[in-house]
Amino acid sequence: MTIETTTRDSELAKELLKESGQNPTLCYQCKKCTSGCPLSDQMDLTPNQVLRALQFGQLDKVLRSKTIWVCAACQTCTMRCPQSIDIAGIMDSLKVIAQRRGIPSPVPTVPLFVKATMRNIKLYGRMHEATLTAEMNLRLKQLTREIGLGKRLMQKGRLRILPEFAGYPRNLNSVPTRTPAPNSVAYYPGCSLHASSAEFDESTRAVAAHLGIQLDEPKGWLCCGNSAVHWHSKQEAINLPLKNLALIEKMGHTAVTVPCASCFSRLRFAAHDVEENPDLKDQTSRETGYTYQDGVSIEHTVDTFIRMVGLSKIKQQVKKPLAGLKVACYYGCLLTRPAAVTGSGHPEYPMNMDYLIRSVGATTIDWEAKTDCCGASHSITQTDLCLDLVGKILGRAKEAGAEAVVVGCPLCHLNLDARQLDIARKTGQSFDLPIFYFTQLLGLALGLPERELALKKLLTDGQPLLAKKGLL
Ligand code: SF4
Ligand code: SF4
Ligand code: SF4
Secondary structure, three states: OOOOOOOOOHHHHHHHHHHHOOOHHHOOOOOHHHHHOOOHHHOOOOHHHHHHHHHOOOHHHHHOOOHHHHOOOOOHHHHHOOOOOOHHHHHHHHHHHHHHOOOOOOOOHHHHHHHHHHHHHHHHOOOOHHHHHHHHHHHHOOOOOOHHHHHHHHHOOOOOOOOOOOOOOOOHHHOOOOOOOOOEEEEOOOOHHHOOOHHHHHHHHHHHHHOOOEEEOOOOOOOOOOOOHHHOOHHHHHHHHHHHHHHHHHHOOOEEEEOOHHHHHHHHHHHHHHHHOHHHHHHHHHHHOOOOOOOOEEEEHHHHHHHHOOHHHHHHOOOOOOOOOEEEEEOOOOOOOOHHHHOOOOOOOOOHHHHHHHHOOOEEOOOOOOOOOOOHHHOOOOHHHHHHHHHHHHHHHHHOOOOEEEEOOHHHHHHHHHHHHHHHHHHOOOOOOOEEEHHHHHHHHOOOOHHHHOHHHOOOOOHHHHHHOOOO
């Protein structure tokens, strides 16, 4: 690598340190970050070159690079860095600083997406996919962008036409604190489950009720800010999830179950960051009149089912074992990475979802892409990048012999399910691989009626496969 020397911009360096809290001088150029990065071939500076440039004070070069906008925040680099440098966090901070300083992005769709997201959350308190896409299309002057996907979602009853207003309480002291029932847990669905991933919400509620778990959805929950808020402001990326945790704690709950991997990650990041630096709670305390006491444990719903019911009890309740069904469990990035935040014992090769799905009789395969990034954070800003990543994941699942993929994230789901048609149009490659939520397969095995599992709402039809296996 050729290193051009430029004048050190100490003001910018201080800004980066303040924003990210990371010290780039710790990097000794082992390149583990770059070798694990799914998008390094699309970048003009590889992740290790970004760190090297920062060490040489070449912040301007980095802020103008394509790299920071191509980074999908998949956390692989952060997870693998032997020096514990949060490289993904540095990439986020560089995006924030570049926007603050008005430095034009070589990938203008990303800052546009950030702005549209922030406006959406400010207006409604939640993300409204239709308005967000419409704003992007208007600003890009591409009025028919994603129109095909919109139509397909509408046909399946998965497009929310009107926005939903969150209605977060003005002051948390007005929220009564109650002792929750022993079988209840707070339920944070997140925006996707109230819109394009309604089938995940429906099947999660149906399975939880069947297993005797009472899901208590907080009234007024806010968007956790998943895809884009951490690309706008670190404080706001903490404030939104923390407001939800404070609301849940004020209701009297000590645990929240989160079906969306991306929301799970944002809530966990906020809890982790305020534990390390309690001053980060100040804004939330001022805005809510209540100071969060770190009293809520955040679980993904796979883990909640295992903790509250147990694999053997779930197995005992199976009415229709999924024998003969061979699936690949896909965890994506954010359920397990980085382990310091998610608490995952096996961030590179998790097994919890596999154990759950095996407990109801299906076979889960060993495969190498279970924690690869599908690029969902770029799904509407850099769709072609996304199609490549999705194609690789689906290809690996098929090569390993999977008949379907099972997920626990609405963003992974939409990407792997809906983008199959786009891949076929672009490359001629047809996967025809159904993508199920883990709750849909659990529900099927537990004998729940098909309508409660919303199998008809999937874009890649999974019913023929299930019928062939005698499961429908
Ligand atoms: S993994 Fe860490 S130490 Fe190695 S090159 Fe990347 S940032 Fe530097
Ligand atoms: S977060 Fe993922 S995409 Fe971004 S630099 Fe790290 S490995 Fe690459
Ligand atoms: S959708 Fe899932 S795999 Fe894809 S980027 Fe998000 S968490 Fe990662």
